[in-house]
Amino acid sequence: PIDNTVNFYFCGPTVYWYQHIGNMRAFFVMDSMRRAVKYLGYNINHVMNITDVGHMTSDQDEGEDRMELASKRESKSPHEIAEFYWNLCKRDMQELNIEMPEHICPATSVIDDIIAFVQDILDNGYAYITKNGVYFDTSKYPKYGALGGMNQNEKKFGARIEIDSEKKNPADFVLWVIAKDNHIQKWNSPWGVGYPGWHIECSAIGNKFLGEHIDLHGGGVEHKTVHHENEIAQNYAKCGHEVVDIWFHLEHLMFNGGKMSKSKGDIYTLTNLKDKGYSPCDLRLFFLSAHYSKPQNFTFEALDNARDSYNNLKKLLLKHKNGENKVEKSQIEQYKEKFSEYIADDINTPLSLSVMWDALKNNKPSKDIYSLIIDFDRFLGLRLADIKEDNETLEIPTEVTTLAEQRKQARLNKDYRQSDELRDKISDLGYSILDKQNNEYEIIKR
Numbered sequence: 001p002i003d004n005t006v007n008f009y010f011c012g013p014t015v016y017w018y019q020h021i022g023n024m025r026a027f028f029v030m031d032s033m034r035r036a037v038k039y040l041g042y043n044i045n046h047v048m049n050i051t052d053v054g055h056m057t058s059d060q061d062e063g064e065d066r067m068e069l070a071s072k073r074e075s076k077s078p079h080e081i082a083e084f085y086w087n088l089c090k091r092d093m094q095e096l097n098i099e100m101p102e103h104i105c106p107a108t109s110v111i112d113d114i115i116a117f118v119q120d121i122l123d124n125g126y127a128y129i130t131k132n133g134v135y136f137d138t139s140k141y142p143k144y145g146a147l148g149g150m151n152q153n154e155k156k157f158g159a160r161i162e163i164d165s166e167k168k169n170p171a172d173f174v175l176w177v178i179a180k181d182n183h184i185q186k187w188n189s190p191w192g193v194g195y196p197g198w199h200i201e202c203s204a205i206g207n208k209f210l211g212e213h214i215d216l217h218g219g220g221v222e223h224k225t226v227h228h229e230n231e232i233a234q235n236y237a238k239c240g241h242e243v244v245d246i247w248f249h250l251e252h253l254m255f256n257g258g259k260m261s262k263s264k265g266d267i268y269t270l271t272n273l274k275d276k277g278y279s280p281c282d283l284r285l286f287f288l289s290a291h292y293s294k295p296q297n298f299t300f301e302a303l304d305n306a307r308d309s310y311n312n313l314k315k316l317l318l319k320h321k322n323g324e325n326k327v328e329k330s331q332i333e334q335y336k337e338k339f340s341e342y343i344a345d346d347i348n349t350p351l352s353l354s355v356m357w358d359a360l361k362n363n364k365p366s367k368d369i370y371s372l373i374i375d376f377d378r379f380l381g382l383r384l385a386d387i388k389e390d391n392e393t394l395e396i397p398t399e400v401t402t403l404a405e406q407r408k409q410a411r412l413n414k415d416y417r418q419s420d421e422l423r424d425k426i427s428d429l430g431y432s433i434l435d436k437q438n439n440e441y442e443i444i445k446r
Contacts (some may be wrong), residue, residue, distance in 0.1 A: 011219035126237035130166035199230035227261030323365025
């Protein structure tokens with residue numbers, strides 16, 4: 001990295017609906033990458049987009065715009081939809097102890113940048129105009145399909161995009177869409193009134209904040225063969241060279257061995273899990289137990305095990321916090337070296353956890369071990385410094401406790417909108433609420 005700073009881009013949420021725990025796993029992986037970079041001694045310049053226009057119901061540009069559908073579903077403007085669901089997403093990310101990127105950019109805030117990016121692609125001969133919009137000409141970029149392991153012919157044959165009579169190749173994808181009269185979100189452009197395609201936003205936002213060199217770019221595995229292929233092609237068409245050094249892709253979170261599905265009723269949010277008595281740290285420890293590049297199977301039995309492990313972790317940590325024994329400096333350094341080695345090895349969270357457990361199971365309680373684990377938590381993000389003895393009390397500002405009581409009353413009155421607003425205010429002050437049975441709650445410092 002240049003000047004010891006890692007330029008990092010991660011594909012963010014489409015804010016048309018609630019983010020389920022599969023989405024939260026993606027943001028956890030983003031956070032793990034970010035924390036790893038910092039733990040290993042680098043600075044970070046991190047960008048995440050917010051998709052609030054242009055993402056169709058199919059990732060391959062088919063169907064209707066998800067924001068438009070949500071707007072019709074809830075009789076709200078796309079801006080209101082985006083603001084509401086992004087605030088919920090941000091709250092869940094904060095409760096899961098996910099660090100916010102340096103730059104968070106909604107696509108609708110950079111329409112002029114997107115238009116300029118598309119114009120550069122046209123000027124450089126990589127795109128063409130039809131009556132329906134501006135399309136990228138995939139035949140002009142010979143490496144198209146390489147990231148996902150498909151050659152041009154396979155990519156064209158396998159493309160599920162509806163063929164436009166004016167499109168040159170079936171795999172050509174849209175950069176700018178000419179809007180229909182009843183389309184809500186649309187802007188003036190040199191090619192007609194319309195809106196950006198989904199893929200172009202990430203290239204334009206990345207270029208705006210990170211320039212022509214990105215060290216690390218990540219997202220879900222579903223982005224690998226379409227969205228990220230298109231980003232690579234767009235970036236090359238504008239800049240004349242490859243922009244991203246390293247791509248990484250996280251696998252899906254499964255449910256009882258199968259893919260999560262709204263129709264099956266097995267989509268869970270962080271709020272759903274909290275209502276069942278689990279803490280965000282229980283879920284975070286569960287996520288840490290699997291490598292990001294492998295599918296992870298979610299079951300409530302597995303989450304129970306994570307909760308038991310977290311409770312055991314707290315007990316062992318408190319034992320060392322009060323310990324009087326000394327641990328050889330060389331032993332501490334060995335733990336640190338091994339921990340860093342596993343982090344540097346493609347963010348191997350399961351093995352990094354094993355180092356933590358090995359250190360905690362030292363039979364001689366020691367503040368040296370406690371300090372070591374607190375250092376590890378800069379990467380793990382389990383809020384271990386906030387763990388207190390039963391007789392210790394967390395000093396909570398009066399403003400926070402007052403808001404928490406107001407929220408409890410709102411929940412008793414079934415005024416869930418006010419309850420959510422109060423939760424957000426508490427979150428803005430640096431605290432989270434863990435709901436328990438019988439309308440009781442616990443205040444946690446983030």
